[in-house]
Amino acid sequence: MAVAEALPVQAPRPAWSRNLPIVLPAAVAALMVAACFLGPWVLPLAPPTGGNVLESYLPSFTPGHLLGTDPNGNDILSRVLHGGQSSLTVAVSVNVLGLLAGGSLGALSGHLGGIGDTIIMRLLDVLIAFPSLVLILAVAQSLGPSQTNTILALAFFSVPAFARISRAATLRLREQPFMAAAELCGTPGWRILLRHVAPNIIPQLTTFAMLGMGLIIVIEGALSFLGLGIQPPAPSWGNMIAQGQQSLSATPMLVVWPCLALFVTVLAFNLLGESLRSRWSGE
Template identity: 45%
Template sequence: MATETTTTRDARRPVLTRLLRDRRARFALPVLATVAVAAVASPLLGDRSAATDTDRLLTGPSARHLLGTDELGRDVLARIVDGAAVTLAVATVAVGLALVLGTLLGLVAGYRGGWIDALLMRTVDGLLAFPLLVLALTVVAALGPGLRNALIAIAVVATPRFARVVRGEVLSLRTREWVSAAHIVGVPTPALLRRHLLPHLAGTLGVFAALQASTAIIAEASLSFLGLGVQPPQPSWGAMVAAGTDHLDASWSLSVFPGLAILLTIAAFNLLADALRDAFDAHRPDLTPGR
C-alpha cells in the first residue's frame, strides 16, 4: 500500500519536478548549461582563440594557459570555449530541423496510412539502410565541407529516425477511443493532429531528441576530424582532436581536453534522455486526449 501511494504521488508531480529530482539530470543539466554558456560567451573572447604566441608552442597546462597551447601557440581553453558554439549549433539547429521534418513526415505517414505511408516509409527505410556516418559523409561530399553543410548533412541523417519513431507512436494512438470520438464530432484533421496527438508525442520526442543530439555531436566531431566539417580557423572539438594526434608526444593536452569535452557533452545528453524518459513515463499509463 505504501509503495502504491508513493508511486501515485510521483505520478502526480509535474514532469519538471521529477526531472530535477533525478540524479542523472542533476549531473547532465549543469554540464549542458556550461556548454551553452560557453557558446553564448565565446564572442566575448574576441580573437583570443586565434591569437598566437610563438614563444609558447605546444606547452602544457600553466597559469597563463590553463589547458596549454597548440602547435601555433593558441590557447587550448579559448578554442574549446569557441568550439562550444559549433556543438550547440549541432545540438539545436540540426537536431531541431530533423525533429520538425521527421515529426511532420511521421504524423502524415502514421495517420494517413495507405500508399502515402508505404511511400514515405520505404524512403525512410532506404535512408536508414546506410550507416549514419556514411550517409553524412555522402551528403557533405556532395555539398562540400563547412559548418552549414555539416548541419544539413546531420539533419538529413536524423530526419528519417524521427519519422520512424513518430510514425510508430501515431499508429498506436490513432486507434484510441478519443481519436474516434474526435472524428465523430467533426474535429478537422489538422486540429486533431495538433491538439490531440502532438501533446502525447512530447515525451517521446524529448527523449529521442536528447539521444539524437549526442549522436549528432559524434557525427559533427567525426566530420571535422576528417576535415569535412568546420574549416580552419574556426575551432571545432573534432578538428582539435585531429590536430592534436600529430603532437601527442610533445603535448598530450591538445587531444585530451577537446576529447573530454566531447565525451562529457555526449554523456550529459544520454543521461538527460534517461532522466526525461523516467520523468515522462509516470504519465504514460494515463493517456487522455490533449487539451
C-alpha cells in the same frame, strides 16, 4: 491464532531524489552550453585564432592561458569553448530540422494510414537501407566541408528515425477516445494533427532528440577530425583533436582538453535522454 506481522511501510522517496537522474545530467549539459556560449564573453580570454607563435606550446595553468596554447599560440581554453559552440550548434540544428521534418512526416503517415502511410514509410525505408555514415561522408565530401553542409547532411539522414518515433506515437494516439471523438465531430485532419497529435508526441520526440545530441556531436567531431566538417582555423573539438595528435607524445594536453569536453558533453546528453526515456515510459 498467530497475528500476522505488519509489513513495514516504505517511506516515499523525496522529490529531489526521484528527479536527480534528470536534474544532474541536465545541469551538467546546461553548464557546458553556458560555458561555451557565455564563457568567451564573460571570461577575459584571447581570441580563438590569430595567436602569437612566440607563445606556442605553453603548458596548462600558464598565467593568462589556463589550458595552455596550441602550436600557433592560440589559447586552448578559448578554442575549446568556441569549438563547443560549433559542435553544439550543429547538434541542435540537426535535431531541430530532423524533429520538424521527420516528426511531421511520421505524424502525417500515422494519421493517414492506408496507402498514404505505406508510401511515406517505404520511401523512408529506402533511405534507412543505405549505410548512413558512408553516405554522410560522401555528401560532406561532395558538398564541400563547412558547418552548413555538415548540418544539412546530418539532418537529412536523421529524418527517418524521427519519423518512425513520431509514427509509432501517432498510431498509439489513434486508439484514444478523444481522437475518435475529434474525428466524429468532423474536425479537419490538419487541426487534429496540430491540436491533439503534436502536443502528445513532442515528449517522445524531445527525448529522442536528447539521445541524438550526443550522437550528432560525436559524428560532427569525426567529420571535422577527417577534414570534412568545420575547417581550421575555425575551432571545433574534432579538428582540435586532429591537430593535437600531430604532437601527441610531446604535448598530450592538446588532445586531452577537447576530448574531455566532448566526453562530458556527450555523456550528459546521453544520461539526460535515457532518464527522460525512463520517466516517460514509466520505468
